[in-house]
Amino acid sequence: MKKITLLKSLVDILYFLHFLGLIAILFFITIGIISPNETATSLPPLNSFHWTIILIGLFAYIVFMMGLNYLRKVSRLLATNDFFSMEIIKQFKNTGNHFLATGIITTALLLANGVNHLFNGKLIFSYDLTFIIPMFLMIIGLFFLIQSKSIRLAKSYKEENELTV
Amino acid sequence: MAIIINLDVMLAKRKMRSKELASLIGITTANLSVLKSGKAKAIRFSTLAAICEALECQPGDLLEFVCDSTE
Known part of the structure; x- marks a missing residue:
């Protein structure tokens, strides 16, 4: 029970921090109070490709936030100790789908950026942590999907066991 | 369900109540x-x-198989 409470608290804190970040992004970029062109003076002006990347990145961030919100719902349901409810199965599946989608979109963005660099003659091979987070998100997303399926199976086994005389 | 339980029939035949069984x-x-x-x-x-x-x-007195499909 303590672990579930801790999980719930951590997910709530993470969601709150990300929500603040999302508001900041929408506030600063979309409304145009601070333009990336003005703040990042060392960067060249952003072209349509960069804006597309930014918008898709923002979309991926919103999908991630939705996934995080579903995870909050899961942790709240887990706190009720009803592990085999259909609602938990559904929310686990939603969380997994959203995290997986975020991972795939982010990986696609990174690849698109890499291809863009290639066409501009700036191909650099280096070892960094850029791909780690999208990969981790995909793994976590798949894990939640498998977890959802496991709980669905466990629920049917439990029902079968309860109806065995 | 394909398997039918004839427990109530057997209970009636033996004149036994469920609680007793x-x-x-x-x-x-x-x-x-x-x-x-x-x-x-x-x-x-x-x-x-x-x-x-x-x-x-x-x-066999308790369990009976009945085919579900209606052809």
């Missing part, structure tokens, strides 16, 4: 009711053996 074989009346109503998904061999012993019958 439940206490004889050591299961709850609720579980026996699940078995009688056909809601049970499975039956343990030990339970079946106990019922057969209590009712002095064979498993």
Whole structure:
């Protein structure tokens, strides 16, 4: 029970921090109070490709936030100790789908950026942590999907066991 | 369901009440009711053996297979 409470608290804190970040992004970029062109003076002006990347990145961030919100719902349901409810199965599946989608979109963005660099003659091979987070998100997303399926199976086994005389 | 439980028929034949059978074989009346109503998904061999012993019958007297498909 303590672990579930801790999980719930951590997910709530993470969601709150990300929500603040999302508001900041929408506030600063979309409304145009601070333009990336003005703040990042060392960067060249952003072209349509960069804006597309930014918008898709923002979309991926919103999908991630939705996934995080579903995870909050899961942790709240887990706190009720009803592990085999259909609602938990559904929310686990939603969380997994959203995290997986975020991972795939982010990986696609990174690849698109890499291809863009290639066409501009700036191909650099280096070892960094850029791909780690999208990969981790995909793994976590798949894990939640498998977890959802496991709980669905466990629920049917439990029902079968309860109806065995 | 393809398997039909004829427990109530056997109970009537033996003039025995469900409560009596439940206490004889050591299961709850609720579980026996699940078995009688056909809601049970499975039956343990030990339970079946106990019922057969209590009712002095064979498993075939209690269980019946009925084909579901209507052709």
